[in-house]
Amino acid sequence: MQHFGWIISPYSAKTRSYLRFKQIPFTDRAPSARQLATSIRSAVGKPIMPTIRRADGSWMQDSSEIIDTLEAEFPEPSLTPRGPTQRLVSLLIELHADEWLPMAALHYRWNREENARFALNEFARYGFPWLPAFLGRPLARPMAKRMASYLPLLGVSDATIPGLEAFTEQLISNLDQHFCDHSYLLGGRPCLGDFALLGPLWAHLYRDPASRALFEETPSVVAWMKRLLNPTDEWGGFMLNDEVPASLEPVLSGLFKEQFLYLQNLVAAINRYCDENPEATRVPRSLGDTDFVIGGIQGHRKLVTFSQWMAQRPLGLYQQLNKEQRETVDRLLVRVNGLEAMQLEIRNPFIRNNFRIQLERPAKNQSTQTPQPGP
Numbered sequence: 516m517q518h519f520g521w522i523i524s525p526y527s528a529k530t531r532s533y534l535r536f537k538q539i540p541f542t543d544r545a546p547s548a549r550q551l552a553t554s555i556r557s558a559v560g561k562p563i564m565p566t567i568r569r570a571d572g573s574w575m576q577d578s579s580e581i582i583d584t585l586e587a588e589f590p591e592p593s594l595t596p597r598g599p600t601q602r603l604v605s606l607l608i609e610l611h612a613d614e615w616l617p618m619a620a621l622h623y624r625w626n627r628e629e630n631a632r633f634a635l636n637e638f639a640r641y642g643f644p645w646l647p648a649f650l651g652r653p654l655a656r657p658m659a660k661r662m663a664s665y666l667p668l669l670g671v672s673d674a675t676i677p678g679l680e681a682f683t684e685q686l687i688s689n690l691d692q693h694f695c696d697h698s699y700l701l702g703g704r705p706c707l708g709d710f711a712l713l714g715p716l717w718a719h720l721y722r723d724p725a726s727r728a729l730f731e732e733t734p735s736v737v738a739w740m741k742r743l744l745n746p747t748d749e750w751g752g753f754m755l756n757d758e759v760p761a762s763l764e765p766v767l768s769g770l771f772k773e774q775f776l777y778l779q780n781l782v783a784a785i786n787r788y789c790d791e792n793p794e795a796t797r798v799p800r801s802l803g804d805t806d807f808v809i810g811g812i813q814g815h816r817k818l819v820t821f822s823q824w825m826a827q828r829p830l831g832l833y834q835q836l837n838k839e840q841r842e843t844v845d846r847l848l849v850r851v852n853g854l855e856a857m858q859l860e861i862r863n864p865f866i867r868n869n870f871r872i873q874l875e876r877p878a879k880n881q882s883t884q885t886p887q888p889g890p
């Protein structure tokens with residue numbers, strides 16, 4: 516199979532490091548701008564990375580879906596812990612890495628001049644590999660501008676930058692404490708959450724020259740990134756007895772305190788939209804603005820509906836637990852102030868179909884509609 520993604524792309528770092536760890540044979544390709552706009556766009560509907568093209572010509576898109584599909588085909592060594600608490604933590608950290616960290620990662624990339632210059636050069640190098648840099652750069656500029664234009668939409672502003680930076684520094688420092696004692700998030704083997712976190716931390720913050728200093732005093736995080744990037748056959752197991760190291764609790768508490776606040780607003784906006792549009796089979800990519808908090812600072816940002824699909828992964832798992840499993844999981848949730856957050860009800864679930872998000876059922880058929888009296 517062929518994996519299409521640039522080194523500078525965080526979601527591609529997630530899938531590439533996964534494929535390497537699993538020793539799944541693949542060819543790594545950096546798609547040119549032309550390939551993104553033609554073959555990739557026509558195969559998956561948008562110029563996006565990562566994508567995978569299989570030997571039979573079929574395509575996969577979206578890092579979570581790619582990894583889920585390949586996990587079913589290449590089950591060993593499994594990335595999914597047996598214990599429900601560990602499974603939930605892995606999905607929560609994936610949600611955090613994929614849907615919350617981009618705010619910080621994009622800030623450091625596009626608001627630090629040296630990083631923005633570096634990223635533009637990288638875009639030119641991969642997007643227009645047949646051109647010398649001085650000709651590739653002007654062609655890559657619109658792409659770079661589009662990425663930078665996401666900043667205000669994602670709530671990156673003068674007001675929130677101190678919060679974003681405090682959040683990032685705190686996260687890296689919390690992870691350093693954790694990786695002092697543990698090879699990976701959940702013990703001696705990486706889980707999905709490890710690969711997801713590597714994306715923004717390595718492909719943005721560590722690789723971009725002007726943000727690498729964030730890791731100067733966190734050697735254990737750097738060693739963890741190197742382990743994920745250079746996998747060997749020597750991996751162990753997840754921690755015994757469904758244990759989640761206490762050193763991850765600050766990361767989880769932060770996630771529940773700030774990201775879930777945003778997710779609650781997002782889910783409420785999706786529900787409102789579906790109530791007002793009962794015939795809808797899809798929801799728009801964005802549904803207006805909301806207040807949010809990062810690193811303790813309040814800002815304003817767009818509600819990006821895709822994140823509900825990602826939130827459904829941990830929330831769906833939690834819903835399916837039996838009573839005994841839930842009791843075990845709840846012990847951790849109480850410690851990280853996440854018990855209430857995990858009760859978030861998804862009334863209008865999304866599914867992905869043909870690489871697009873759609874409502875699982877048309878809005879008017881959702882289960883919480885008042886039941887009609889029977890005949």
Ligand SMILES: N[C@@H](CCC(=O)N[C@@H](CS)C(=O)NCC(=O)O)C(=O)O
Pocket residue numbers: 524525526527562563564565576577578579613
């Ligand atoms: N949820 C997707 C996100 C992929 C994504 O946003 N990729 C970025 C590069 S890291 C991209 O191609 N963006 C193109 C764009 O936004 O126009 C995944 O997990 O694969």
